[in-house]
Amino acid sequence: MLNKVHHVTYVVENVDDMAAYIERNFSLTPIRSDEFTERGFKSILYQIGDTLVDFFQPLRDDTPTARQLRETGPGVMHVAWGVDGIGQLFNDLQANGNDMRGDGPSASPFGYLTASIEPASSHGIYFQLAEGEHS
Template sequence: MLNKVHHVTYAVNSIADIADYMENNFDLKPIRVDEFTDRGFKSVLFQVGETLVDFFEPIRDDTALARQLRETGPGVMHVAWGVDDIDGMFNDLKAKGNELRGEGPSVSPYGYKTANIEPSSSHNIHFQLAEGEHS
């Protein structure tokens, strides 16, 4: 089942501004800065204990990330919960009546596997499951 907070993802207007804030206020330096053109965002990734914290900045206006920023402003996109058997959990959640995105877990741009429960199945909360570590 759930075994840790794998990562927390925030939507922000500027990853450069948040990277400066994190370093100046918490002495945290990014472990990665990336641009995922095909997915429409830039990211900055931090390691906080065993939890990853990433901040996404949209680079296109036609993404869910850009829509979220327009509608609600900066904030948490989702919390991903660590699991040990994401494939089995995906199938188990479907068998329990949950709607999940895709036909199975997918691989994140950082190399770990993820599965997303549709908010309509989880009291309008975006639950993401994650297995593995970043590459």
């Protein structure tokens, strides 16, 4: 069922500062930089082995990213677990009594599918599941 760590998302004050830090200290450059104004964040994306690592900078104060940054400071926003058959898994998780976000898997702005379990169903832990690769 869970087959890898698909991606890890961090929330930071400034993605440009983070990109400079990572390049200076780890000699890595982002494979992609984006600004998702409709979703309220700017991002940089790295491919590290089989795992994607992205950093989000809030662009507005009314987003979940901004709220997390205000409440807890910079850090891990979530870890997404890689799966196969995300549509069936979504249905199976609902059948097992989990409250899921949305009516089914949704497309991420990076091109892969995601599904999320509401933390109230999973002992307060936010589980995101992901299938596919970035585009």
